[in-house]
Amino acid sequence: MRFLLLFLSAFSCFFSSASYASEEKVIFAYYNQWATYSPSYHINDIPLAQVTHLVYKSAKVDEDGYVDVGDEFADISQAYPGSEEEADFAGTFGQMVLAKEANPQLKTLISIGGWGRSDHFSNIAADDELRANFVESALEFMLQYQFDGIEIDWIYPIASKRVEQQGLEADKANYLKLMIELNRALHLLGNDRNKKFLLIASVSAAPEYTDKWLVRDVSKYLDYISLTTAYMHGWWEQVTNHIGPLYLGPSTRQKLQGFDTEQNSINQAIQSVLDAGAPSHKVVLNAAAFATGWDQVEQTNNGLFEEAGAVSWGSWDSSGTGRQGLYSRGHLIGFMDDPEYQLFWDDEAKMNWLYNPNKNNGHFITFENEKSLTAKVAYIESNNLAGIALRQIHNDVKGKDSLLRTLHTIMYPWQAIAFKGKLFYQTYKARIWLTVAFLVVMSSILLRLIYLQRKEEELDLRDRNQYLKLKSQLQQLNNPLQGIAALAQRLPQHSESITEPSYTQMLQVGQTGQQLNYLVHHLLQDTTLSHSPRQPEPESVDINDSLYVCGNILSPYFESKKVQLSNLGIAKRTMVIADPSYLQKLLITLLSWAADSANKHEKITLTTELDTRHVSLTIAVNGPAPSISIAQLPNMTAIKQCVNLLGAEIHYHSSDKQQSCVLTLLSSKQEPEKLPEIQVTPSTQAPTAQASSRDVQTAEKPSDSTSLEPTAERLKTLQHFSSQATKIKDINELVKEAFDVFVNDPKHPKVEVMRGDNLVHSNTEEDDKVDDGVSISHPDLDDYKFQLYSREPLGEEDIYYYHSLVAQIQMVRRQLHEITKEPQLLSELYEIASRKDKLSYIKAENGYSGIYMPNQADPTYLSLRLKTIKMYFDDDALLQVHRSWLVNPKKVIRIQQISKLKYEVEVDNQKIPIARPYIPVLKQHFPHWFY
Structure with a gap:
């Protein structure tokens, strides 16, 4: 932030300098020497950043032409705070040198002459030697006190003996000579010093004065002509008038007829010198920083152009000076704030005035303000004048009422903005930095809060997505795991069809499935993960494979109902677009419905019809329509839910003798990727008997079953139930690892690994081989094949059974591969779910969540956030009473009110604070806790 402020400050200074460099209009400020006293x-009181040229009035010149300080104390001796002791001079001149250092755009000029100090100009200009002395002395004076130029203020006419003897015409010619020699000397000095030194003439604006100097000739040697239009009317006249009227209109001329006053205006004075040959770009219009007032003015015309009884006592007048009627800007503002003074505008003269009939028998004041200065600046622009000068700058005030600031704002609006900013900074520097520091701290805090909020939102989104994903995966696992458990129960019926090692591996798969089924069921039942169905994940599925699986799973149920399935082994592939898990759940429920509807010893007939877009599966049975009991309603709800999730249609048909339903699914033309096949092959000769091979989607091989063994308590089985094929990248290592898994089994099965026609790995001898074996291949294994040798040939029923089991394993594996990526989440959820009825509360502590149990000294810490935990458990299990506390509502004893707005809940002798927002909810749902 500090760097930014420094950059802006530097940019402001650059912009300020660039503005002065690019603008041509000048702003002169005239400072009177005696202002340092009164x-x-x-x-230092002048806002010099708003001034281009500062003219100091004035230095004096003696009869020999030597220039000297007008007031030694004020000019070079007066001490100021901060002045350097080693400086060659102090006083006002010393302050001007420092002012130029602070304001690089500023040019300073020494004015020589003026009222009371122009007596010797006529004699000096007429004499070659005196003129040379004056030029040399003026330049030495300028250099000694480090001015940038000279102003000659030769007041005409001068009542001197020379004028009386030789006449005014001689002065006009000598004035030209003086300016020529000064110009030449300044030019040579400038070339030597590589600097431009200025020469200015201060010239009277009286209408008759233009004829008293050689305007065209003298102008050639001047840089600027300062026309004293600030003194057009004042204390020397007895008629009220504007101090600096821009124009003199016909009506004004008419009103002034008969009065002893000059009929003049700024426009007349300027046009007079322009007509006489002065270049417009050298003429500087003058305006007064002071106001002029008259007393005893009649109310006619609101006091304008009326005879006055007296000139007002001015701001600096005394008995010694007499009445001069000059008011400072501060004095004027006091009048303007008085409601008895009314402000008026003369649109012809483009000037303002104030009038109060009740003050001093009629008080009239003429002055410059923003409106009149705006008109003068417009005049300067339209006539291409050099600029404007403010006379007697000491009458101005600081701040927003400053006439100089107003003028600067009109002429340089953009630069004025920069100046105001700089002035504001200098005035309120301490407050600004304090404010900036406060804003930086507050901004840092705000940004930190925004960052933490964003981080919290990201964590919430991540946890929400994780929640939805886990819910989908667990719900998708539920049905296949139940299928594996059901098939595993039938495994003993097939024990004679496969070698003992292979039977052991199949049994391990069944046991693992039962363990996983328990864990998944536990997580679903004890959390909110089962509250709503997951979103389906459609893919291309062979409906016949699903029917085989469902038939095997429901085989014991069919036997108990004494019904059979017909046409279960349809060879033709029938591909549909469906979610495999939801399709299996739906088919199991529909086949159960059919078994309940069929007469004993009847068949459940399955038929399919295909068109270009749909597949219709008809399930028909002979028997009367069954009555639907309350116990069967969940099954009907499950059918409806699955049908909706699959985007399918179902229609029921019923008669006294036959019941049927037609399930319509979207047809799929996509063939599934050919995956492992189970086939019966002789061990030493070409195949003699082969069951119809069926491609079943799976990413497991029987040898992976050993990797599904649980290695630790609870979720270790779930975490390691992932195919070894996803962990090993090299195919040769994968095959060797799989072979070792088979060989190292406690039952030591007989295994061969073939690559094409070549034997790669084997633990068999020729005598170990039997007639038939189970051959397992996988596309990911390239042309590798595993063979497990059996004792007896496999029947078609066994083949169907193995297909069903492998299909279930494939569905489970697909989800386990994703689920086991989050072992810590599953472990911690199970940690909570297994204790949710016993735990007292969960508390957020130092980035962790601690589970507190009764009679347990130390809590069990989890990495899950409380907000995440609450997502998985409803209020019946864990109730939030504070952003850092979740309590078991079953353990709550009571709620106590500590003060008007403070409550505590007591849980197993532990008092836990309740945050205010939770109190209304607790009162609504648990009112008995408050009594």
């Missing part, structure tokens, strides 16, 4: 107005 009104004690000093160089």
